[in-house]
Amino acid sequence: MSALVKIADVSKRYAGAQALHPTNLSIERGKTTLLIGPSGCGKSTLLRLIIGLIAPDSGTIAFNNSTITPANIDSLRRRIGYVIQEGGLFPHLTARANVLLMARYLGKSQEEIQSRLVELCELTRFSDTLLSRYPVELSGGQRQRVSLMRALMLSPELLLLDEPLGALDPLVRASLQKDLKEIFARLQQTVLFVTHDLAEAIYFGDEIVLMNEGRIVQKGSIADLREKPAGPFVSEFINAQRGIVLT
């Protein structure tokens, strides 16, 4: 199986600081890849490079074998879903309007839009009676479900999640983790999931990519990381969260 995303020698500097050293990474189809590491390790930068919010200083990113350029970025973005920690819902639009924004923009038929919406409500366990509410009228968990629906609306080939559950309280978070895992499995979705929480990474991750200081330190299963650490940082990072890992 070929990689859906191929990152080749990509680097990025912000205001003089090296956010990302030249990096190579492939995202395999149908898998959930977890990007993990301490704050400022470059994991969000990597995500933002893929969705084209920032441009790399060097190297190339290919999506489905075509290199991302300013000219094709908008059409590629429509094949990628993107969910951020705060949800990114537009406050002046209802939940429904947020979810349907792109489908309407692309002129999809009314029936197609409606049936997809019903499907998504069922998939994300979101009550359709809440669809006419505005984001401020929804709880944090509900907002993330709407954000996920919006990201999935066009059946994207790739789903990018940037700490999507980071701002939720533990109970809501646990139930969403469970739902998300089911959804990914059901859709055989290719997912790139950024988190700083090792337990979450282990729960989701087919593949864990550990980053530190703008570099990928190790890539593999949790067993690889635990038993064959690539360096002292890997053990240190795992041990720091051992309490959770062992439960």
Added chain:
Amino acid sequence: MFLTAIASASANPIIIGSKKFTESYVLGEIAERTLNDAGIPAAHRQGMGGTIILWQALRGGQIDVYPEYIGTVTQEILKTNRQLPLNEVGDALAKFGVGITKPLGFNNTYALVMRRSEAKRLGLRTISDLRKHPALKIGLTHEFLDRQDGWRPLRERYGLPQQNVIGIDHALGYAALVNGSIDVKDAYSTDAKIAQNDLITLEDDLGFFPKYEAVFLFRLSMPPDAIAALRRLEATLDEKQMIRLNAEAERTKNYTRAASLYFEDGAGSTNTMGESFPQKLARWTLRHLQLAGFSLLLSVLVGIPLGILASRGGPIGQGILGFASIVQTIPSLALLALLVPLPFFGISLRTAIAALFLYGLLPIVRNTASGLQDIPRSLRESAMALGLSPMTRLWQIYLPMASRSILSGIKTSAVINIGTATLAALIGAGGLGEPILSGLNLNDHVTILEGAIPAALLALLVQWLFDLLDRVLIPKGLRI
């Protein structure tokens, strides 16, 4: 509606202008009446401003006729210190396409006036006598302060020592003179206020002031029958009669009626009273709303795109915000005066609207820019990450999210415009400033309030309407 207002104002009728003092108003009314009686449609725009504004308006064709004084023509318009014979003045004006009537019959020269009691106490009779009293406070109209035949050469000629000289509006100056805030002011020798306030005229013992015989200036392109009608006024109005007409005008505040005294055939009856107060109020208010409304519309149409550009920052954004801020710091009166000499503008509605438009710009530009800049980065990026085109992002996401800020900028502009539009009357554009200006000229508080109260109420009403509009235009999700 607005465009037809401009068109009808500049179309067929002969437009008569007048300067902003009583005598000029009365002469304007006499000219209007004379032309109308001869079957020529004419309209009088009262109190448009000073000499330069009226002269520019005449040359630019915004007006066809206005009353002027020969001394002013030679000194201020032809810029010569010589006393020219009338035919030479006529030849010189003809180069500008302007004609001049023969004198109407009275000489309204400049004069310096004082309280009679004060003059008696100090033993003052002539302008030369002022040399002995350097502490006297002098209040002069701004025009007199700057004129070729005004204060500076007068002071030089007479060697006057007074240092305490202030500029003050003509009508307000009389009040200041009467209550003792100033001791000496400039006046026109036919001012009714001289007798009314028990003032005396200081004799021009060195013969400094030129003759100020009243005439009409007119555009030579005016129809011959209109010129002929105007010329019938030559040598028909002596000083005594002019003082009487001025006194009547100031007593009744009704220039039409004062002017009608001139027409001997008993036309001074009440049927020439003109409009009733509600009619006038309606006319002023309508014009005021046209001025403020149309300029606001322009400010919105130009201000929002500029605000969008400015929100992107960089040198262009800085430049736009800087320009709008600088415009805001120019006093509104000065902005009007700056626009008047420009070819396209002159004395017209256009000028008033252009000035109001420029004033209305900054709040809209600034609020649009800040409203857009305040959108959180995460939401901007979410809009981009969805793959919406830049235009769609702007229209469907950014502008609605900034709508509250943009609308509040528009509201600020609207209220500023309602207030500033009162100044439009200075250049004859009408509106609620008209009674305010007349009231100031006549020092009549009731007339001032006739304009000031409706203008204030209008501002409140506009504020309230915009508050309602907020509920319609700001998306519900932003108001919860």
